[in-house]
Amino acid sequence: MNTVRAELCKLLTLPSLRLTALLTVAANLLLTYAYATAEAHGEPLGDDAALAPLGYSQAGFLVLGVLAAASEHQEGGQLRTTLLAMPRRLPLQGAKALALAALTLPVAAATAATSTVPADGVGWVPAATGYLTLTTLLGAAVAGVVRHAVPAVVLLLGLYFIAGPLLRAKLSSSAAYLPDTAALDPSGGAAATITWTLAALMLAALTFHVRDV
Amino acid sequence: MVSLVRAELRKLLGLPTAWVGLVLGTLIAPMVVVLNAPYTRRAIAAGTLTDISDLGLRDLGIGLIGPMVLGVVVVSSEYTSTGPDSPGARQLTATLAAVPNRMRLLAAKTTALVLVVAAQAAVTATATLTLTQVLHGDHVPVPAPTRIAAAILYWTLTALLAYAITLITRNGVVPLTLLIINSSVVSVSYLLTKVTDLASYLPDIVGARMFIRGVDFPVEIAPVTAGLVMTAWVVALLAVGAVLFQRRDA
Numbered sequence: 418m419n420t421v422r423a424e425l426c427k428l429l430t431l432p433s434l435r436l437t438a439l440l441t442v443a444a445n446l447l448l449t450y451a452y453a454t455a456e457a458h459g460e461p462l463g464d465d466a467a468l469a470p471l472g473y474s475q476a477g478f479l480v481l482g483v484l485a486a487a488s489e490h491q492e493g494g495q496l497r498t499t500l501l502a503m504p505r506r507l508p509l510q511g512a513k514a515l516a517l518a519a520l521t522l523p524v525a526a527a528t529a530a531t532s533t534v535p536a537d538g539v540g541w542v543p544a545a546t547g548y549l550t551l552t553t554l555l556g557a558a559v560a561g562v563v564r565h566a567v568p569a570v571v572l573l574l575g576l577y578f579i580a581g582p583l584l585r586a587k588l589s590s591s592a593a594y595l596p597d598t599a600a601l602d603p604s605g606g607a608a609a610t611i612t613w614t615l616a617a618l619m620l621a622a623l624t625f626h627v628r629d630v
Numbered sequence: 631m632v633s634l635v636r637a638e639l640r641k642l643l644g645l646p647t648a649w650v651g652l653v654l655g656t657l658i659a660p661m662v663v664v665l666n667a668p669y670t671r672r673a674i675a676a677g678t679l680t681d682i683s684d685l686g687l688r689d690l691g692i693g694l695i696g697p698m699v700l701g702v703v704v705v706s707s708e709y710t711s712t713g714p715d716s717p718g719a720r721q722l723t724a725t726l727a728a729v730p731n732r733m734r735l736l737a738a739k740t741t742a743l744v745l746v747v748a749a750q751a752a753v754t755a756t757a758t759l760t761l762t763q764v765l766h767g768d769h770v771p772v773p774a775p776t777r778i779a780a781a782i783l784y785w786t787l788t789a790l791l792a793y794a795i796t797l798i799t800r801n802g803v804v805p806l807t808l809l810i811i812n813s814s815v816v817s818v819s820y821l822l823t824k825v826t827d828l829a830s831y832l833p834d835i836v837g838a839r840m841f842i843r844g845v846d847f848p849v850e851i852a853p854v855t856a857g858l859v860m861t862a863w864v865v866a867l868l869a870v871g872a873v874l875f876q877r878r879d880a
Contacts, residue, residue, distance in 0.1 A: 448818070455824040473818060476811045480803060491711055567706055567802040568647050571699055574807060575654065578814035579695060587665055 420503055424516035433484050438524045441477025442531070448473055449532045467538030471545055472600045474528055478521065478549045479573045482556025485517050486621075487566040496630050510561075510622045517557055518550055525549035544603040551614045555596065558617035562624050634729060634738035635745075638704075641721075642742055647703045655696010656750055660757045662689050667765045674769045684842055685770050686762030690781050691813070691838065693754055697747045697785045698809045701792030704743050706802030722880050732876050736797075740868075743793055744786055751785035773841075780840035780853060790864045791833055797871030833863040 428434060448470035489496040503509045529545035560569040577597045584591045585598065592598045596613035598606030642648055663686065674682065708722040729735040755778055762770060788809075795805040812818050812834060822829035830836065830849040839856035851859070 448821070451821050451825050455821065458824065473811055473814075476807055480807055484803065565710075567703065567710070567806065568650065570803050570806050571647065571650060571695075571810075574810040575695055578810055579658070579692065582814060583662065583692070587669075 420509060420512035421515050421519075423502070424512050425519060427488075428485055428516055428520050431484070431488055433488070434481060434520070437477055437481045437484060441474055441481070442524065442528055444477065445470055445474040445528045445532055449535060453535060467533045467536035467541055468545065468601055468603075470532040471529065471549070472597075474532070475549060475552050475577070475597070475600055476574060477528075478525065478553045479556040479577065480570060481521065481524075482517065482553040482558075483560040483566055483569045483573065485520075485553075486513075486557040486560035487564065487569060490564045491566070494630065500630060506626050507622060510625050514554055514557070514618060518554060521550045521553040522546065525553070541603065544599075544607070548599050548603065548607075548610060551610050552596075555614045555617050558614070558621035561621035631734070631738065634734065635741045637728075638738045638742035639745065641707075642700070642704050642746060645703055645707050647707075648700055651696045651699025651703070652746075652750060655693045655699070656754050656757075657693075658695070659689050659691075659693035659754050660761050662692050663758055663761045663765065670766060674766060682770050683773060685766065686759045687773055687777060687781055687841055689762075690755060690758055690785075693758075694785065694788055694813050695810060696750055696754075697789035698792045698806065698813065700747055700750075701743060701789035702796045702802045702806050702809075704739060705793060705796040705800070709800050710802075720880075726880055733872070736872055736875060740790070740793070743789055747786050747789040748782060751782040754785075755781055777841045780857065783857065784837045784840055784860070787837060787860050787864050788834070791867065794864060794867035794871045797875055798867070831859055833860050836860050836863075 452469055489499060499509070500506070503512075526542070526546045528549060529542050533539060533541045533545060556569075556573055559573055560566065563569040563572065581595050581597045584595060592602070593605060594609050595606065596610050599610040600606075666689070670685065708725060709720055712719045712721060725735065726732070729738070759773065759778065763772065792805055792809055795808070796802060799805060817834065819829060819832040819835045822832065823835060827849050830851065836851060836856045837860035839851045840853045840860070
């Protein structure tokens, strides 16, 4: 429990995480407004307006996860100090995931609520909150393997915003297997999101366990 | 100056992330043409494509992640810590020790970036359009050379836009997130054009008007005007970035 508290304390004091969370909530508000205005102009933009803004703001959650995990590896390797205090790596990795989930949950809930409630989609709030939290954990797991923020961001955003939509447009059967389908269609992609996130977390834990610092 | 540009080229091409951008950016557009071929053939036969002359050129947009990554890492690599053993040591200090004149350094960096991205864009455009001709040559005319040149210019300006934003933020994550989300299938800028007509003058939307014809936008902008507007965006952001780079501590 002490480890979780320590990890939470580290995350809460990172300015980059605070900034990312603020920017994400602000961008989400702007997007929700854009969708509502387009709808009012009589130009609905295709997707479900309650969830569509989340398709973009999930990028903020990916970045949040990446920055949280990559911060240990930047600027002098904070990870060495962390491991001196807590040498058992697998429990440490678990504590990190718990702390990040606890930190993300309120931000995810606020983001989900701002975009779904005005569009009469209150029922989506729990699903969207869960999705955004899992997405953050996935981002953190990938960054834990890659260890550098910029390449991890390129990889994740390239997959979520370029490869994912392309694949779904070409092969509609692939939608059920992509981690980001659930952003627009929670019932169709929830299993894939959970599986991908757990797999990424396990891979991150395994590489963290065997690799040198 | 030549040796400065050569040094910047070597630094840029020595970055693993830059190669991710080079390979991804060059391969995605031709791959999309090949994957889309059956669908496109059916659409041509059914006559549902609005403007056939856009084919191939329009697919180029998906490869823009390449110039974006290149434009960002050429700056952000200078500011990241060089390794866990030397906290606080960044490449920029070494670069500035070698070239203390910051404007000359920026000029060399910009030249190196433009050279790499223009070469990448030329290769990608040639590959994409040749594939389009091979696959759909009977129905699709070869685009005019000016339109191909405009597409290459669009790639180069996009890289410079990413570069200018990174000069201002000095961190790669913010510009990459902004730009990659915005290059997704339905871009945020495109959403904004539904809200206000002014959004048609955002750099990525207006820049595409240089070489793409058949898209219905609320505001009609001539190709040359579009090029000038996008160049104005890039010049303005680069000017801000250059002033900040000149005045801020390294």
